[in-house]
Amino acid sequence: MKKRILALMLIMTVLCMSLAGCGSTAQTGTTEAETNAQSKSESGQTEDGVVRLTVWAEEEDWDTLNKMIASFEEEYAGEAEFEITLVQQSGAEVKDILLSDVYNGADVFSFADDNLNSLVAGGALAPVPNADEVRAANIEEATNAASINGTLYAYPMTADNGYFMYYDKRYFTEEDVQTLDGMLAVAEANEKKITMDWTSGWYLYAFFGNTGLDFGINDDGVTNHCNWNTTEGSVKGTDIAQAMLDIAASPGFENAGDDRLLSGAQDGSVIAGVSGVWNEVAIREAWGDNYGAVKLPTYTCAGEQIQMASFTGYKMMGVNYYSENKEWALKLADWLTNEENQTLRFTERSQGPSNINAAASDEVTKVPAIQAVIAQSEFGVLQRVGNSYWAAMTEFGEMMAAGNPSGMDLQEIMDSLVADITASSVQ
Secondary structure (H helix, E strand, C coil): CCEEEEECCCCHHHHHHHCCCCHHHHHHHHHHHHHHHHCECCCCCECCCEEEEEEEECHHHHHHHHHHHHHHHHHCCCCCEEEEEEEECCHHHHHHHHHHCHHHCCCEEEEEHHHHHHHHHCCCECCCCCHHHHHHHECHHHHHHCEECCEECCEEEECCCCCEEEEECCCCCCCHHHEHHHHHHHHHHCCCEEEECCCCHHHHHHHCCCCCCCEEECCCCCCEEECCCCCCCCCCHHHHHHHHHHHHCCCCEEECCHHHHHHHHHHCCEEEEEECHHHHHHHHHHHHHHEEEECCCEEEECCEEEECCEEECCEEEEEECCCCCHHHHHHHHHHHCCHHHHHHHHHHHCCCECEHHHHCCHHHHCCHHHHHHHHHHCCEEECCCCCHHHHHHHHHHHHHHCCCCCCCCHHHHHHHHHHHHCCCCCC
16 A cells, blocks of 8 residues: 655754754664664665655655655656655755765755756765656756756756746836836836845846856855956946945835735735746735736846846756665656646746746736746846855955945945955855
């Protein structure tokens, strides 16, 4: 008889491994691994014939995953008996938790594309065996994001992990949302706010990406190269800093994240904001038929209109290289990301498919947020940055949002920013 177990587990035992004085936790993990190993044959199959798999997922996805797992068990009912366990795990922590103890990690897990390099370098991912089939079924950008040196290491799952502009149609016309100047003028006139999170380097890249300036991660996979402090060319680093200060000075702008966007949309104080598809349901509930979404606008810099850029992102399913039932884990990951289940994920979780057929459905094309992130992707790049970028950008963004309160010379600010971004070591 097939069993499917739903488990809500706090991953405290693994987290404690990074803390001093938690030796007993590591011992507990080893004991569990030894106990599990005793019930398995040398081939990795359990002696009782049951295929046991653990899937890490965020709890809000469980209802949808239950349906996917049920259909997987039905599809392979004649081949094996399954015991598939869902374990609560934040997607943002998957990489660190898995690499801290890969042997006791989940068999199947979802993660964002920017974690791919670290997971592959750590030997944690099993390559996709049916790579040609998966590449043919998904958009090229998504499979490229899941690949390193031509090898596909994960199954693409969504193509919507980017950002764009939400807006309230009661205030803005289609022409207004083409430029940030136009949007701020509307917000000022109505004594409302437009939000964007300037504490996050993820969003702040919007001002640098399409300027012709250089930035990226070095071949060592750790440090960055950056010339955002250049004093040459049609757009200089100081031009971008001044443009941001001008935006921050507008009464219609507010440096704020998703919480403020959503609360403001509900109480009417915020009429537009930069965010992603994860807020689509809440925005739709707040603004109803007046909810709109569009690619990021242009902004004024060095006397010209520059299209705001973005980091594009994709989510995918990976399989632990050390899974005791790797063959079945690969089949499960493939199943959880196929056309049917990407469609189900869109229907129930409003997540944009990477599968070509699913993305082309009438239902998907009618969702403004998904169409906006697709339109913005033309002006975006994959997030591939070294760790020193993040803290440096947070400090810079907060200074710009505050209006450069110390009056520091803009060239000095940009020189300091680049020095921090390109630092060879990070705490």
